[in-house]
Amino acid sequence: MSSSSVHVERPAVGFVRELGRFGDFPALITPGETVTYRELAERVERGASRLGGTRRLVLVAGTNEIDLIVTYLSALFAGHPVLLAPGDNPDSLEALIAAYRPDVVVRSADGRTVVEEVRECSAHLLHPDLALLLSTSGSTGSPKLVRLSHRNVQANAESIAEYLDIQGTDRAVTTLPMHYCYGLSVIHSHLLRGAALILTPHSVTDPGFWDLFKAHRGTSFAGVPYTFDLLDRIGFDELDLPDLRYITQAGGRLAPDRVRAFADLGRRRGWDLFVMYGQTEATARMAYLPPELAATDPQSIGRPIPGGSFRLEPVADAPDGAGELIYAGPNVMLGYAHTPDDLRLGDTLGGELRTGDLARQTGDGLYEVVGRRSRFAKVFGLRIDLQHVESALAQHGLTACCAGGTDELIVAVQNCGDVDTVRHATARASGLPAAAIRVCPVDELPRTSTGKPDLRAVAELAHASEPPPAAQSTTDPDTDAVRALYADILRCTHVTDDSTFVSLGGDSLSYVRMSLRLEEMLGYLPENWHTTRVGDFAPAPRPRRRWRTVETNVLLRAVAIVLIAGSHIHLFTVLGGAHVLLGIAGYNFARFHLGAAERTDRVRHTLGSVARIAVPSMVWIGSVIALTGDYRITSAFLLNGILGPDGWSAEWRYWFVEAIVYIVLAAAAVLSIPLVDRIERRHPFWFAMGFVALGLLTRYGLVDVDDSRNRILSASVVFWLFALGWAAAKSTTIWHRLCVTAVVVATVPGFFFGETRREIIVVGGLCLLVWFRSVPCPTMLSRVAGVLASASLYIYLTHFQVYLPLRDDHPWLALVLSILVGVLYWQAVTFVLGLRRRPGAVRTKSDRNPIASMFGSNQAVAAGKQLPARRHTH
Template sequence: MRFVLHLEDFGDAPALITQQETVTYSDLADRVHRATARLGNTRRLVLIAGANEIDVLVVYLAALLAGHPVLLAPGDHPAAFEGLIAAYRPDVVVRSIDGTVTIEERGDGSAHVLHPDLALLLSTSGSTGSPKLVRLSHRNVQSNAESIAEYLDIRSTDRAVTTLPMHYCYGLSVIHSHLLRGAAVILTSRSVTDPAFWELFRDHRGTSFAGVPYTFDLLDRFGFDELDLPDLRYITQAGGRLSPDRVRAYTQSGRERGWDFFVMYGQTEATARMAYLPPELASDYPQSIGRAVPGGSFRLEPITDAPDGTGELIYTGPNVMLGYAHTPEDLGLGDVLEGELRTGDLARQIDGGVYEVVGRRSRFVKIFGLRIDLQQVESTLAEQGLTACCVGGTDDMIVAVEGASDLEAIRSASARACGLPVAAVRVCLVDELPRTGTGKPDLRAVAELVHHATPDSPEAESTVVDTAALRTLYAEVLHSGQVTDDSSFVSLGGDSLSYVQMSLRLERMLGYLPQNWHTTAIKDFVPTPRRRWWRAVETNVLLRAVAIVLIVGSHIRLFGVLGGAHVLLGVAGYNFARFHLATPRTERVRHVLGSVARIAVPSMVWLGVVIALTGDYLVTSALLLNGILGPDGWTPEWRYWFIEAIVYILLVVIAVLSIPLIDRVERRHSFWFAMALVGVGLLPRYRVIELGDGNNLILSASMVFWLFALGWAAATSTTVWHRMIVTAVIAATVPGYFSGDLQRELLVIGGLGLLVWLESVPCPPVLSRIAGVLASASLYIYLTHFQVYLPLREDHPWLAFALSILVGILFWQAVTVTLALRRWVGAARAKSDPNPAGTSSGSPPSHAAEMPGRSPVA
């Protein structure tokens, strides 16, 4: 690819610009050549997590220069990224972790047969994370970059800002075409609704930006017309159809303000672009895709039942892909399309060789024998100011509409647009349409919205995912002032104590609890019909509720079922792995330290008050130092061994994971890393290493760590074999730990075994709510119950039990209210001080200042 080979030809001209630095072409060429040495000379499959960052782009260009085929994947979608690793077994994995690019080599050579022409692998916009990939050659990429640079007349003085991710073919084409002409690229991941985005654009004299239809929705809401952009030269639009009225409006606005508006058409299968509409034709043909790009051509192929004068749009050009890849074996294939692409779009030719796309073959459905153009229905609704996405059912059409409320009016308008009876149209109202990472409506997710709906179920039709209400809920439970639609429970620092409360309230709001909701972004929740009679309670929540009841009841001597606290250690490890391992290293440290504080501070306050009032314990208890400085042998101070053990374990674990090398090993081998920790924990358990007080070995943090690690391993078990290994270790290591107390050993084995094999247990809603409250308050019940039951145990054991539970719940609520008040006071201060200390009126606050307080893990 010549645009990579000749970077140094542009000398000291700026190539890449960020808020922090500017990289010249000479410097970029040097960095790229250095990076090629890190990738080696043997041709290998390189998987790169795309990000609009200099170091990521350097490694990407280095791989192209060295001839390594690159699989470019979304860097902001860990599940999709890991799915591609599993599907394609790349030889090299490149990703940015905490701002540092890591190159993970998975072998000396290549595990694949790689065709000589293969240069780049991209997911199509509708299948991000899918194993179906587009195979692009060096010629495809180079020719399309040249074509785009030609019709946009890209100049060396141009500076384009990144409004789209680089793993998306449209965003990547902006980078390629500008590097080809020696122009600069302003790298940022900020939204166009962020004022700092436009400050960056103006400060560095940005001349162009690209947008998909959703980008222009955001621009309209943001007030783009009022922005002063003196260096703006042109705007490009692709990635979906923009309504003719809006094309005219942006074209006219550009004429008045001195910039051009280019409508473009393309597919990943054609590298990026196949057509463009010259600005001078936009007012006359705003509905069209324009003409073929330089070097390409169109023809129409007749289709049975297609509207008169239309046919499938066939494109021919040097940028047409080699073909698809579905498995690693397909990477050895050559060109199977020979430069011709069947687009799947229905189109017609209008005046002067300009084409108009009128629909998509796959979006025509037959309902009651009528051929329905779903895209035409969407366009009709758009003319009425409605943002909609249509899905064809077996006997009906389902219309998802964003931000509307008049269900019957929408149903009638949809029926008129396609000729169906009103009874054959169902409407699903949503706060926001689900979209892909590139802003397009996610048809698969829209179909899922109504997957469980039935024609006679008005409840299903009117189910709405209110993202505003969800943001409010997350802010309230997690005491965070930084909740956005992209936030998830984990990204906001949620953990096991807040998890239970959130899951209960979320289920009441949505009517169900989505799978993996804790890692799902707010915007990605979808409505589902409510389940009234049974609810699934997660096993770890149920174990916490049962364990705290057994702990309190056994201490009061209502019964003698011991071992609950040791089961809770496994649950703590399980939740630590679920809530903290997926987050970046620096954020993880902050989250865990916040969690430790949420455990330690209430404990220290409570014990400090108890010591001041009664003198029952040594001061070391209030400082949570009994395990280090406390008395030898069993004393009342050891009642709080569990809290100290959790605090010590979390602090040691997070310190170890803060080491970059260990962090990388854990991310690459999560399960085996956890099992290695189990092995380390078994050393003191079997007294290979002597640690702790000999009289209290089963209660010291070093001795119980292996149970925490077993819960961690249970959370990272992804296969049946993993679960069998963890189960075998549990069964082999728990016996003998409690000096022959068979009941205790069976309880711990059973509890940990349930954690390994069962994700949830169905139960009536009343029991699920009781379990949720007990689990949420479990730490506080454990902390307070000693002071409650001791005076009452002998004469009133059941009263002692009830009060122990009640006082713990009240203390939990008091802590929750205190944190809520703290957030409310902070928000009030922020409103009263528009320019807080440490920031200037013209600068955004630092990243550290934006981070909210975090909540606990236990």
């Protein structure tokens, strides 16, 4: 039977019949092939002939490949209803095949398109208007499908092409799956207008994606909110895309500040941002926000698409001025299908769709979605707005997705550093007790193939995680042992399976001791163990080794304190360690103080950490002054950096402690500003690099400081090294690390008045910190390094009074005693703190300060470099 005779009386989607009118314009583009509209029309007609004249249910496992798109269009051309299934999810595909028993199955296998004709005639009664079946958002693989008519598909393609003003010269790259209504609408609307589609399976994070985009002069692409997160990661704002005309966003709410930021970027770069709103039930789109309004109304979904309209239906418990958003238009689905029997049904909705979203209309006629009726959960009788909770957590820089359990609220949090902080923030937002909230830390939120949060997978996380704190398990002896270890070292009794080292108030000094003990217990040291839940630790699946991994900053701290003391005793002279430790101070500041905690908690923890540095220092220095009178009283209050004396003197031995105290106090003051806090959470790496740039102003003298007070020892001058360590901790990509390394190599040389060896040590130490999180080390050496690193602050404070009487006659004894006295002072301070936080006592937030992680590594090095014989270098 010829193609023409097959289709002459068969209803079909209009634009599919008219593909040939665009002639030799490109339609489908891949790296290896370009198909013109003339060729596409011919292939579609041939494919329609192969599918035959008997109307059947055709399942197409959709992928962004030429043959699959041609087969999909062929089925629409011939009037066969198409069930578009995910081509990248075999389980979902098989589930749909089992549920709907399609007559024809089309899929890609080993690079070939395979057409499997299950039966010659349809096993189903198919309504004449039925054109397309799509899974609803979040239900991929579910038997529940959206039934779309030929009119639905055509009308939606026309309205989208109209408000986007799609032209024949446009070329859109495929960023979304074909089986997803948003991705499919891009295909439909561009084929309607004779525009080209650039087909690629690559993600926007793949450099090959952008090479293809530029090579074929791409003019647009589509993204869901997760796509925009990925764009941030790759430095999209720095890409040169001269032909880009517009970007579209849908598939979920993009935060208003992100909308405003991308709209502003587009304005500067010459492209538009279209924020859109839609549902599969409306074929794809229902509303769009004109680009010129994105900066002023970023929270809005905009106005209805051409041919559509909205109304608000009152809802009893909706916020003031809000109601359920009802949409009407020719793109509204026929209805749902739950079983094959539903394929016989016609229009059951009458062209009107209840979106389930709560919205309000603004004074200028725009619409704003404020919640969702179905995104509520009842926990302990309270009705919880899950979207509101997620938005509240987003204000704290947390990417989260919530689901309701039978007696708890489940919160999946991406890159969660402090479980307790998240739990209490969720409690405040929801009104639930903290014990009713289960926090499930994840590396990445579970998402569907379309990039949306997978709500079903979030709910299932509860079954895979430990019980909440109120129902803590005590049956796993390994977990019990870890809890006991945490309670012992951190002096607390409220350790739960959800606790982490950071959430319990761990710091750099206890960090070292804990890492060694934990590795001994487990047989290995897990990566990022300090932010790992206690309940997630597991014994090593391999035998114990004679070598361990020691974190680079710990090893550097241990080496530095030995070099400082040894240099002062004149056993050797190795300078530069103090300034390396400034970098380590910034590194640990970023790790322990810039987590997910609220802004006020961050500041409180930081001030507590400063106290952990300053108080032991002031006590020791004050005692030395009282007994010997060696220093001015300003030393006891760490004020030499402000009050002098000018030039080198004995008081400047403690310059490093003062520098760290000043720098961290300044950082705390800046981060206490709400706007600054939000910026740091949104762009942690580039925020740190901004501080590096500020530090370079004083490093190069662009902002004058008082050189008479030992320039290379002044906090305002050495601050850039602290900021470099901060940036190193926030480096998440190779490019970030290369950027930090480049700044280190470019800015350290010349700072130490031509002391090349010192500059090499500083550059080398900082680069080790950037590139190596840990290094292998013999077990015995790792233990020694742990003790030295833990006691480094105290060794630094005490060694001046120990080595001076012994340096000339017994230098090695002076070194040993300097270390021993420092370790004893460390134990004494630890004992006093243990009395204050003894087991059984209730710890307040002020007790749980991430310790002077910065100092444990840095303090020691600093003073040691400045020997009297080298005074002229300062």
